[in-house]
Structure formats: structure tokens, C-alpha cells
Amino acid sequence: MYFSILLLNLVLFQVYGELVIKPSEASLTRDQYKSFIALCTGQSDDQIIAWRSPQQKEISEHDNDRITAERQTNGIRLRIRNLTTEDQGTWECIGTHMNGQRIKKSFQMIIKVPITFNAESVQYVALGQPTVIKCTVQASPVAEVSWFKGQDKLRIETPKYEVHNNGLRISRIEMLDNDTFWCRADVLETGESRDFPIHVIVSKSINQTHITCANPCAIEKKTATLICDAYGLPAPKYLWFYGSSNSEVQPNLAIGHAIILFVVAHLCLLQVSSKSS
Structure with a gap:
């Protein structure tokens, strides 16, 4: 029984074929703000209906839109100008065979956003008080954030320091914290790595003059x-x-x-x- 179903699927594939997308990779990584095109084609008797976005919206054929579909003699072209993070996800090409059978082909789009640090390069902290050295990272794929200290960039691992989403929390500021801290971001999927130096200055309120x-x-x-x-x-x-x-x-x-x-x-x-x- 299983062999019969497998044989039937093979016959249908040979008869109806499948849609073809170029570029042919199942997963594509492209830089933010760049342009992108893809072409979807089928067999001679296939009808290519539309491109569908990750938000499940059919792409219009208006030439002036940022994202547009362009009819070709052998298929339909997807054109995206100025890629954004909203374009990340699964893109589908939808079609039908002459007998009404629905066919589709898809690929995964990953938008690469370069590492961007949101932090002040000089930060003042109060002596003897808890504080957070603020540093947040924007990147796609998501970056892994770690912290280092001093010109030798020694990895911070003591319990006094705790990594949070918005920065590095220090339980109690000491004069030894009057140093350079490094906020490091690593994106393993792309191999991108960057360090951001933060000069921490320990402060104490002025006493009575x-x-x-x-x-x-x-x-x-x-x-x-x-x-x-x-x-x-x-x-x-x-x-x-x-x-x-x-x-x-x-x-x-x-x-x-x-x-x-x-x-x-x-x-x-x-x-x-x-x-x-």
C-alpha cells in the first residue's frame, strides 16, 4: 500500500512538475536596505497566480510600490526595494495546474541587520551604589551579548556583575570600577562581531563647600x-x-x-x- 502511494506521487510529480524559484536556496540571507529579486516559473501549462508575503498578503503589480510583482512570459518576478525586517519570513509563489491542482513553492528570507549599539561612551556611576551600565544591541539575527573589563578585555564572570537585557548590573560600585568596560555583540549565524567601549567614571557627590x-x-x-x-x-x-x-x-x-x-x-x-x- 505504501509503495503504491509513493509510486502515485512520483507519477504526479513527473506529470505536473513543480514551481521553480530562482535563487534556488531554501533559505536566503540578505542585508537590510538592499534590493532583492526572485523569479518563479512553472511548466508550460501551469498558471502562476501570485507572490505571497510572510504576512500572507498577495503582492500587487503596481510598479511604484516598494514590493511589487512583475509578470514575465515564463513566470512572475518578485521585486523588493529597500529590504526591511518586516520582509523576514516565508515567501510563497502560488500557482495552479491546468487540471485545477493548487501548487506552491516557498523560500525563507532572513534579513541581516548589522550590529548597532545603543549606549553612551562615557557613563557616570555613584560610589557605593548599585547601578546598570547601559548598553543595548540591535541586530538580526539576534546578537549574543557579553561583557569585558579593562584594556586587556578580561571576561566579567564574578557574582558582583550580572548581565541584563539593558546592560551590565553592578551590585555595588567601587573605585576599581573606574575603568573601561566592553559591551561585545556576536552574531553566530553571520560571523559578525563588534565591541563597544564604555568609559565608566566613578563619582561622589560634592560635600558642603x-x-x-x-x-x-x-x-x-x-x-x-x-x-x-x-x-x-x-x-x-x-x-x-x-x-x-x-x-x-x-x-x-x-x-x-x-x-x-x-x-x-x-x-x-x-x-x-x-x-x-
Whole structure:
């Protein structure tokens, strides 16, 4: 019985044949935003009806559409301009034989999207706090994401670090985390691999600022030096303001009776002197 069915199917195949698609591969990989064409043909007495998209929609024959079907003397051509991820899936060519038998042929389209990183190259994190170093990856086929640390790109495997969909979670930030982290994406199907460096800067909020006046201080018609101390990570920068309107004092610029001598590291030195009219 089984042999009879197999023989009948073989006879039907020889009589009716099958549709032929070029390119002939069952699975095709093409780059996003590129163009693509395929031709579907049959036997002389076959009628090719249409191309059908992965969304099960028949493709129209409007020349100005991004995706269009073009009638040929020996079949029907599929033309896709500017491939997108929506074009990924199973494409079918549909036809009928002269006796009304429905026939079809299909292929699988895979749209290759190059690896794209969504991340800031410099990220600030608070000392002693949990945080997430943010890095997401867009790619098709889907990329495998892993993390490395330092210029030697040592693989991160300690429990302190945990890989999440939106980045690398660090349970508690330490000064050792003031380093370069690498977000790596690998697409095994295409062999594409890329690394994205993220410079992590450990920060600490500025403590209360403290202004002192060098001794002797605020003597009439004498020079006075004011010193502003503040500590934080990274090292803070300083600006001086004066008056009820909070006017900014520019370095090396005389404004009324105020003269900035210099601004260095964590000291702001402001010299206030009295001028004769």
C-alpha cells in the first residue's frame, strides 16, 4: 500500500512538475536596505497566480510600490526595494495546474541587520551604589551579548556583575570600577562581531563647600585671599560669584574691587582689594 502511494506521487510529480524559484536556496540571507529579486516559473501549462508575503498578503503589480510583482512570459518576478525586517519570513509563489491542482513553492528570507549599539561612551556611576551600565544591541539575527573589563578585555564572570537585557548590573560600585568596560555583540549565524567601549567614571557627590579667608583677612585697603574648599569625584571645578545678583567673577578679570588671581585643582583663590578713585 505504501509503495503504491509513493509510486502515485512520483507519477504526479513527473506529470505536473513543480514551481521553480530562482535563487534556488531554501533559505536566503540578505542585508537590510538592499534590493532583492526572485523569479518563479512553472511548466508550460501551469498558471502562476501570485507572490505571497510572510504576512500572507498577495503582492500587487503596481510598479511604484516598494514590493511589487512583475509578470514575465515564463513566470512572475518578485521585486523588493529597500529590504526591511518586516520582509523576514516565508515567501510563497502560488500557482495552479491546468487540471485545477493548487501548487506552491516557498523560500525563507532572513534579513541581516548589522550590529548597532545603543549606549553612551562615557557613563557616570555613584560610589557605593548599585547601578546598570547601559548598553543595548540591535541586530538580526539576534546578537549574543557579553561583557569585558579593562584594556586587556578580561571576561566579567564574578557574582558582583550580572548581565541584563539593558546592560551590565553592578551590585555595588567601587573605585576599581573606574575603568573601561566592553559591551561585545556576536552574531553566530553571520560571523559578525563588534565591541563597544564604555568609559565608566566613578563619582561622589560634592560635600558642603567651605570658604576661608587667609590671615590677615578683610583689612581695609589691604589685599584679602578667599579660599573655597570642596571635595568630590571627579575633582570639582570652581566658579566664583559675588553680589546680590550672583554675578560671575571671571578668572584674571577685574570687576569692581574683585580680582581673581587663579583657579587650580580644588582651590579657588579670590583676591579682594581696595582701589582709590
